[in-house]
Amino acid sequence: MNIAMISDWFSTKEYPGGGAELVDATICTELNITTKILSSATKLPDEHIFIITNFFNISKELYSLLCSNKYSFIIIEHDYKFFPTRNPWNYPNSICDTKRFIELYSAAKKTYLQSEDQLGVFKLNNIPGNFYNFDCSIWSEYELDILEKLCYSSKNTPKSSLFFIVNLKNPGKGTGTAIEWCKTMRIKYCLSTETTWHMLMNEMAGFTTLVFTPGARESLCRLVVEAKCIGLNVITTTMPYGATASPFYEMDSNAIIYYLREKSKRNLEELKNTCNELANKSLI
Amino acid sequence: MKPITMISDGFFHDSNQSIGGAEMVDKTIADYLNITSFVKSDSLKQIPEDHNIILTNFYNISDNIKSQIINGPNQFIIIEHDYKFFPTRNPWDYPNSICPEQDKRFLDLYDKASCVFLQTEDQANCFKANNIEAYIRNFDCSIWSSEEIQFLNNVNKGVGSRLTHFAVIDSFNPIKGTKEAIDLCIKNKWDYDLIHKVDWRSLMKNLSLYTTLVFMPQAKESLCRLVVEARALELNVITPITYGASTSHWFKLNGENLTNYLNNRSNINLTEIKKILSEI
DSSP states (O other): OEEEEEESOOOOSSOOOOHHHHHHHHHHHHTTOOEEEETTOSOOOSSEEEEEOOOTTOOHHHHHHHHTTSSOEEEEOOSOTTSTTSOGGGSGGGOOSSOOOHHHHHHSSEEEESOHHHHHHHHHTTOOSOEEEOSSOOOOHHHHHHHHHHHHHGGGSOOBSSEEEOOOOOGGGOHHHHHHHHHHTTOOEEEOOOOSHHHHHHHHTTBSEEEEOOSSOOSSOHHHHHHHHTTOEEEEOSSOOTGGGSGGGGSOHHHHHHHHHHHHHHHHHHHHHHHHHHHHHHHO | OOOEEEEESOOTTOTTSOOOHHHHHHHHHHHHTTOOEEEETTOOOOOOTTOEEEEOOOTTOOHHHHHHHHHSSOOEEEEOOSOTTSTTSOGGGSGGGOOOGGGOOOHHHHHHSSEEEESOHHHHHHHHHTTOOSOEEEOSSOOOOHHHHHHHHHHHHTOOSOBSSEEEEEOSOGGGOHHHHHHHHHHTTOOEEEEEOSSHHHHHHHHTTBSEEEOOOSSOOSSOHHHHHHHHTTOEEEOOSOSTGGGSGGGGOOHHHHHHHHHHHHHHHHHHHHHHHHHO
């Protein structure tokens, strides 16, 4: 039995993407997934089980096929796609009255969420499904080794007194708000210039403080966790979200890295086991 | 210019007086004007009749001293370090920072003073909003001595790598908001260090090791030298934009750009004090 990944798009060298794409790439590597299907496709290959990640632009055909119960699939939920804007903060009390993709969540064998906060919003909105809380994202060993190295070396790295803002075009990531906050507080800031994850982490390690003020409720937010891993203070919205509402966010750098390593291993194991179970059932 | 007597609740040379920003300003003014006559505001002393007076802190002023100032032959100016017409000296204790008419204090002193020097536009606005009758001049700054400015520049030049933790000043004075700054750090999960003040110079050296000061005053500061000095040392300051220094147009400056401004304004302000005292 093969595993295929379905997503709105996949990371490329030119467009490496963000946290969701990094997670997807790690899952593909660890589960030996080579079949990647865009969510805009209209057909599915037989004798596969599917991991669906981003599916906001899924085609009607694919949606119908997946909801027909003829296919085994799980969902890795990177945000809140049952909201038309994917952002609970656009809705009073994070309650959605025009829910989307309900049949898909219901038909999925499991839907993986990243934090207690994200799970709480799904429960609050009575989304049907079999939910499992990763209580973390998934980082590769390679990524964690880099974070660990930077955590160690950053103690001896000269720090800029400027505050650091990651220059993201996605308005939900609040780059404009972070800049405005710095201007209001008369704090000088530096916008990131690096685009690859590894180089961005190296760049960020030269600062003491990250300002990140998302306009959308993050399901976790790898960036703020990574900033904490390499010893930065994080100035972020007062409304808690994914990572900032998680207990591990209060730990010190080394403890967070250890936590991420253990959790990432367990979460990958969980995914493998579930995929194996689905494969075995399909064979029966 | 007539000889001058400085009157205050406490002086920088008193061994039991805690030295804050106000006392440092008073010392710089006294040094600049070669003042040798100091009278505590609660004393029973007689003020020499041929002296002009600089009244700085006078919250504990005795009837004796007040009566001499109001009714005597001496001319006087006020260096207003806070908001003494409020019974608590803190506008934030009152809705919209407006003091009820019947609670206002020292109105006769403000009215009779030849000049009341304030430190910021924000402080001046509060005096205006409360209709305090006085001839008000705005320093648009505090007063730093040239030695203090030089010291700030030297410390700043000597800074190597900075610490990642935020700095919080460990003050016993509740209005300096140590507890609130700590609470803010804890709530936001920011790593912080408490900085103890032994004396001003060691405080500046310690502060310069950091990139960021968290300061959450619980009283409306007329200026707040600390946050200005932090910016002179190129720290970022996380603080409400609701009081003296933090609302001032020049607070956007830092490092030497700021110390140049402070130096120029201090010289202008000292000259202005001298000029007014010469004219009265």
